[in-house]
Structure formats: structure tokens, C-alpha cells
Amino acid sequence: MNRSGTADLRAATAVEVTKDRNGVDQVVLRNRRGSSARVSLHGGQVLSWRTDQGEELLFTSSKAIFKPPNPVRGGIPICFPQFGNCGSLEQHGFARKKIWVIDQNPPPFLQHNDSNDKVYTDLLLEPSEEDLKIWPHSFEFRLRVCLTVEGNLTMISRIRNINCKPFSFSIAFHTYFSISDISEVRVEGLETLDYLDNLFQRERFTEQGDALTFESEVDRVYLSSSDVIAVFDxxxxxxxxxxxxxxxxxxxxxxxxxxxxxxxxxxxEEYKQMLCVDGAAIEKQITLKPGEEWTGRLELSVVHSG
Structure with a gap:
């Protein structure tokens, strides 16, 4: 490739910081093929993930509230240090309501098949004095949001205990996928798994079907799943x-x-156009001793057929 061609590719790969209508910073990632992602510092939340054809892959409600401290209904909210109502904190914890900062000095992240074609941003959440009053544990939550050259969206999370005592937490990346019609969707990779059904006071059941389809409200936590789940639209x-x-x-x-x-x-009627499928650690909370660190990784990809 000639020099001008190389320069053109680099120019097309961009990380841009903008502001939303409330003055909150957002980071826009664009890869050289035209895919994009948009991350708000309000909640460290991915709000948009688009293909190189401009197709939006994440659902956001038309009635979503974008003004802090309200969490945004859609995208990928981060539920930490609690998921649901099973604990002393508000539902889904406080991370999704906080203003994160751009991490100016991130430590080396675990990278898979790393290349110069990736574009990413590093964010950081540390507890405020207000947070420490309701959850008295000092931590550093580092998040790398990355867009690969293929357009895959990757979120690498590192949570470090800088406390003098152990603490435990649960976490979920509450991913709202944009779908055509909930009645035309199936989820594979959950067969034979036990799950906790939140519609039945977290009673434990075993999945009987070869694939999960939808005819009514579903609110389940599938336990100890494989590392690959597929959503067919x-x-x-x-x-x-x-x-x-x-x-x-x-x-x-x-x-x-x-x-x-x-x-x-x-x-x-928006339930017809969305489905949440989250990577999470809920049933067995993660416990960190002083100085210990946990790493979690979520990668989302999409393939079109026909």
C-alpha cells in the first residue's frame, strides 16, 4: 500500500471526545471500515454500536432519560457492585449513575489478538465520599471499550481492591440488543443450564429447550454458562x-x-424491538482480598446471512 493509502486508513480510524446535550462527555470510536461506537462518561455506558453500513445494533428507548443521575434505558449499562435488588444498595448498584473519567494512565490491559487496527478508550471509576457511605469499599474500576477492525465491540473490565479488607460484588453488562421482533428471536447456548427465575422469587429451574424463544415476560439468570452465546434474529x-x-x-x-x-x-410497544442478554457474575459473588484484581471480558460480534 502506498504512503497516501496508509495515511487515509489512519485518518479514518479515530477517537473523538464530544459532549451530549447535557454537557456530559462522550467518546466516539470509529474504525477504518466505518464501524462506530459511542460511550458516555455518564455510567461508562456504551450508547451506540453501528456497523460499517450505519446499522444500529443496540436498542435505546425513545423515552430514555439522558439527564444524570438517571441511567439511560438502553445501550449497555454497567450493573456494579450489585445486580438486581438482592443487597443493600439500589437496584443494579451505583456505577451506571456515576460520571466516569477518561483514564489518562491505564495499566497494561489483557489484549487478545492485539493489533494497531483497534480503536479504544479507557475509562475509570473511583468511589466518591457519598459512595463510600453506602458501600464502604475503596476500588478502582477500569474499563476499556474497544472496536476491532472487524467491527466487534469489546469491553475489558478490571476491578481492583485498594481497601484494607476484602469485599465482594456482583456485576452485569446489561446489553440491550436491537432486534426486529421478539417473537422471531431465539437464544442458543443456554440448553440444560440451571437458571434463577426472577418472576418466581428466584426459584431455580433447569432449561428444557434446545433454544430459548419468547412468548411472554422473561427475567432469568442462567448459571455457569459456556463462554459463547448466540442470539438469532x-x-x-x-x-x-x-x-x-x-x-x-x-x-x-x-x-x-x-x-x-x-x-x-x-x-x-418497545419490548418487541429489544432483548437483553448480559454477561454477568451474579450467583457466586466475586471476592477480592486487599490488592487483588478481577478481570472480565465481553466481546460482541454480529454476522449477517442471506
């Missing part, structure tokens, strides 16, 4: 693949019609 002729490390559980959620109407930041 028949109408759109595309398949999302979720690859994960350090995140043994999988949350599957769709609110269906009745619950949708009870949520102020969610459209009455």
Missing part, C-alpha cells in the same frame, strides 16, 4: 455472538407488554 437475518471471560452467568430479560407500560422511560 430470523427476520433481520443476523446473529449476535456473545463471547465472555470471567463472567460465568447470563441474564436474559424482556419486560413484555404489561411491565413495559409501567416503566416511564420505556415505550409501551
Amino acid at each position: 430470523h427476520e433481520q437475518k443476523r446473529t449476535f455472538t456473545i463471547r465472555k471471560e470471567g463472567l460465568p452467568d447470563v441474564v436474559v430479560w424482556n419486560p413484555w407488554e404489561k411491565k413495559s407500560k409501567s416503566m416511564v422511560d420505556f415505550g409501551d
